[in-house]
Amino acid sequence: MDYFYDKELPSTSSSAPTSPEANTISCTLSMGDNNLSVNLADQTSSLDDIRSKVEQLVERINTSRSSDQKEIDTYQKELSDKLLDMCQSMKDQLFTVYEDNNVKIEEKLAELSEILSNCDQLYHELLEATQALSHLLH
Template identity: 45%
Template sequence: MDFLFEGASASHSTHHEGHDQNQRMVEDTIVNLNNENIEENSSLNDINRRTQELVERIHTRRSNNLKEIESFQKVLVDKVTEVCQQMKQKLYKAYEENSSEMGLKLQELTDVLEMCTKLHGELLEASHVLGGLRDGLAVSGVAEPVTD
């Protein structure tokens, strides 16, 4: 029986050594997989970090674009306001010049109308005088009939 025991023991020992080798191979494989996972995780972390940096750069550029547009808008509004103010000043100057010219023309018109009124009065007076002369001549019989 000792022989069987020794054979069994030797067989068990050989089986145990094969199991240990298998165990080491499994452990080595796990270590290799872990190293690959670490490398993959490192690569994924690197990709995530770079992606985050790109997103941050995009947001920064968008923010800068908005600032530039707002700055451009302010400059544009200031320029438009300045041009409008210049146009107003030119209009007011034109209004003043036109008002002066219209004032002179209105004064000339007033003078002409006053002259017309004075001449109309004089004509009426002359007409009354002529009418009186005609009536006076008609009464004295010296007047000749007027034919139209």
């Protein structure tokens, strides 16, 4: 690949360009039959356009990420609130079940107490009968 530069380039030793054309560099790239001329001012303008578009893209990406983070934070808060509500509802249901069970347990304990009282009474009656029989046999 051969590079040929235009020999009519402005001098780089001048302190300030005299015209916009003086700030341009022409370059001819020769590749076989194809010649390509590049104007530095056009390239600079294109690079500035690309930089601007990239900056806008980065800004949109950052804005989108910020929006995503806000959405996630909102979702997390809502989910947390719902979870707290569900846990409180479960606690309430558990306490209701406990209260219902306590009533049933108290009924069963009262029944058991009555049965044990009857057993104790029967035991004492049996003990008395055994002692009476024992006195009769002796």
